[in-house]
Amino acid sequence: MIEIKDLSKKFNNFTAVNNIDLVIKSGEFMGVLGPNGAGKTTTIKIITGLLKPTAGNVYINGSLMNRNNKEIKGIMGIVPQYSNLDKELTVYENLVFAAKLFRVENYRNKIDELLDFVELSDFKDRMTGNLSGGMARRLTIAKALINDPDIIILDEPTVGIDINGRRKIWDILKYLKSRNKTVLLTTHYIEEAEYLCSRVCLIDKGVIIQDSTPENLKEQLGAYTVEYFDAELKTAYKFFDSKQKALDYSAGIKSSNYTVRETTLEDVFYNYTNRKVV
Known part of the structure; x- marks a missing residue:
């Protein structure tokens, strides 16, 4: 589903991603584990078309990824490291806005299902700026799922969230895993990768150093x-x-x-x- 070939990204004299190769199969829950500054977010931005690589290519479902490939973006749901929510809108209005961007039919029913799924139904009329950190992250995940994507990419989805909020997000991600969605998760929480991922890629200083199941x-x-x-x-x-x-x-x-x-x-x-x- 996702194929990365000879991928590199340089910022002036700094190499953030150094000639990596990676294949993620359909239905796989892949974790990219590494410390801050290892190259995780840079790799995600290239995969999602937000950054142009210095060298190499990314293929999604066999198609070359770039920032203008709307067809690929239509099958992806993205949870960025930093919030992409509009704090001036309510929880419900954020999802309506996302649904209209993707031209989702019967979006009201879809939104109700998602709010129930992320346990935010009772807060749908609350201004997003007044949500707790964990609630805001769950809303960001709901927003990423509005178009029922085949591929879900999450960049540090639980960073800064307390343990209770983190566990609720883990439950959501476990459910997505059971639905055979292709999930790519970056994290620096060891227990998160070990608990959720069927396969883990260890990255450090822009280089993949190991790639296998946690057990192996x-x-x-x-x-x-x-x-x-x-x-x-x-x-x-x-x-x-x-x-x-x-x-x-x-x-x-x-x-x-x-x-x-x-x-x-x-x-x-x-x-x-x-x-x-x-």
């Missing part, structure tokens, strides 16, 4: 981790393919400050980049 990425590194203080009182990590091997290794650690646990995606990312995802 952890198994390749080692299913179990021994985390401990070394002789210099710095945190060290050792990875093992079985819990018994991890326990055997921990028995020889002189320090009492150690933990044997299951490996996480954060361990995978830290191992390949030597820095935390923050």
